[in-house]
Amino acid sequence: MTKARLEAFSDGVIAILITIMVLELHVPHDVTWSALGPLVPIFLTYVLSFVFVGIYWNNHHHMLHAADRINGKVLWANLHLLFWLSLIPFVTGWLGQNHVAPNPSAAYGIVMLMAAIAYYILAHTLVAAQGPDSRLARAMGGDRKGKVSVVLWAIGIGLAFLNPWLAVAVYVGVALMWLVPDRRIETHAPARSA
Amino acid sequence: MTKARLEAFSDGVIAILITIMVLELHVPHDVTWSALGPLVPIFLTYVLSFVFVGIYWNNHHHMLHAADRINGKVLWANLHLLFWLSLIPFVTGWLGQNHVAPNPSAAYGIVMLMAAIAYYILAHTLVAAQGPDSRLARAMGGDRKGKVSVVLWAIGIGLAFLNPWLAVAVYVGVALMWLVPDRRIETHAPARSA
Amino acid sequence: MTKARLEAFSDGVIAILITIMVLELHVPHDVTWSALGPLVPIFLTYVLSFVFVGIYWNNHHHMLHAADRINGKVLWANLHLLFWLSLIPFVTGWLGQNHVAPNPSAAYGIVMLMAAIAYYILAHTLVAAQGPDSRLARAMGGDRKGKVSVVLWAIGIGLAFLNPWLAVAVYVGVALMWLVPDRRIETHAPARSA
């Protein structure tokens, strides 16, 4: 019951974030295809952020599915994650409206880095609540992917000031790395999760 | 449990899409009935898109109701469908503000075609997850309606460049075809779905 | 399960409608109390519409709680109700920005009348799905309140053209009539609903 509500609230926030990003795609007043031209970078950053939000939703889903116990610390670690996710529409808009300039690219990486750290904290708070021998603890293992993405986001932020397109390339790489579903948890809980 | 969360997240996104479309109906500053005049085409395209979103919600509901197993591929196929649905407010606004011009009519059809294809992919991913002898597999059958609507959307896109009103007529036809509830699934699972 | 999703989707739409209405309260740039002055009629119409949306949520909640069977017709009757509810932010904004002028007052009543009719249709579709001897059928009885409010909304629309304040007075009367919780259903299902 408690877990259901944590999931429902997170789903609500994540669903709204996705749709808020769509609002950045302002309807053009002209009916020519070229009127859609200025929207292309906004659309592409929307796709990128949609994929990241989808990854978070997917991983959040799998992780909570493998959890049995929720406590007050988990609720706040989850709110902390939602806080950083809530800033994604802002940095997505800043990046998309400015055709991949250095500062917006770095800002995008900073918010994503903070979200990755917040997810890491949530994962460890959840594992602590389950106990060391829990199904979730075994499933998470060393959380290599989580650590690698924190490093990649940090690298991307640095690259943004050299060449923002390099930063975006790193960000796309992070997305590709996560698009492979988290086999660890699915494998350890096949009967219930799959 | 897993299915419940997939449904809840989809419901959240779909509910927000419907209400985002209402925001295109800007409150006029004048109090005359004629001040509502320019809103009429926006209102009518809102009605059309509301019906389509309602059809998706209804079919999604019936289809998932008949499904017992969810896996990682289903989660992503569902996110893919939500992505195309999330673009409906944009093309609805473009169509409504421009009184059925060729390009917006075609754009509307393109997004709807992609959503129809995404739904088709989701349906087949779900059936594959249930196994060939599953209740859902029997209920889906050949999915004739799904195939017909993909063809109709493609025809509508072509017609948009000849006469956008013909395209809209085809789109209304697709809506009418789907407004008949999907008897296939209701019939095969009467005790639980109906 | 089916009922749960119908409720969840309706809750999502209704929750968003409430918060969309708040967006009409534009943050003033000035810091004087008098800068809030022009917002007073917008605030009061927000309160009125919040109460109506709350009434709909409450009655919807009680009615579905007493229902055991959902079918395809109920899903569409529910979407039809949500459609008219989705127009409440628009007419609320038109009424609030124009200090109770005749046309916006009438438009408010028209949308509310259509919502009341849609609720009536939903109630009867639900009762039909349960069967004549069902708990819901007994609880609904003659649905006197539902019929009275349809009549009151119609009267209010007519009065709007004579004196819009009279119309608003009738609308407030409808709200007061419904603020008394629907004892019929609570009485017939005390152990589960109360």
Added chain:
Amino acid sequence: MTKARLEAFSDGVIAILITIMVLELHVPHDVTWSALGPLVPIFLTYVLSFVFVGIYWNNHHHMLHAADRINGKVLWANLHLLFWLSLIPFVTGWLGQNHVAPNPSAAYGIVMLMAAIAYYILAHTLVAAQGPDSRLARAMGGDRKGKVSVVLWAIGIGLAFLNPWLAVAVYVGVALMWLVPDRRIETHAPARSA
């Protein structure tokens, strides 16, 4: 079942409120870091309000978790709370755009005071519905924190006219007081809530 829907609806409204506040962070057209400068006070008030909304969600969660019975009065007491919470984005925006001026600081406190009173009413309505010997009644005890925060909000409103920064300091103090999770309820219901 009834409780689940009350929770789901509240979650929906609260999730949307959080994300509506983010919309106040308008994407700047410039790509310099200094373009973010004017957003700093808006960001800080967003953080403050995010924390308060998170506190309400957390406490609401714990309180309803310990409740077994819901009645019509609880539904309206809950809607009353949601009404005041729905005004938080407005006062947050007014405060943030005006760099902590007296009137917006007082308005922020007034809405928060009303929300605190509404929560207090909801808590007592819920306890009344459970009966004097209930788990919730024991867990709530004298509700000292609830009473203290009502007093602190009132003090903050008064201080806003002397020095708005003092008011904000009091508001931050209220947040810190609540950030400590409500041990009372968790302690009395460890097996289910924690």
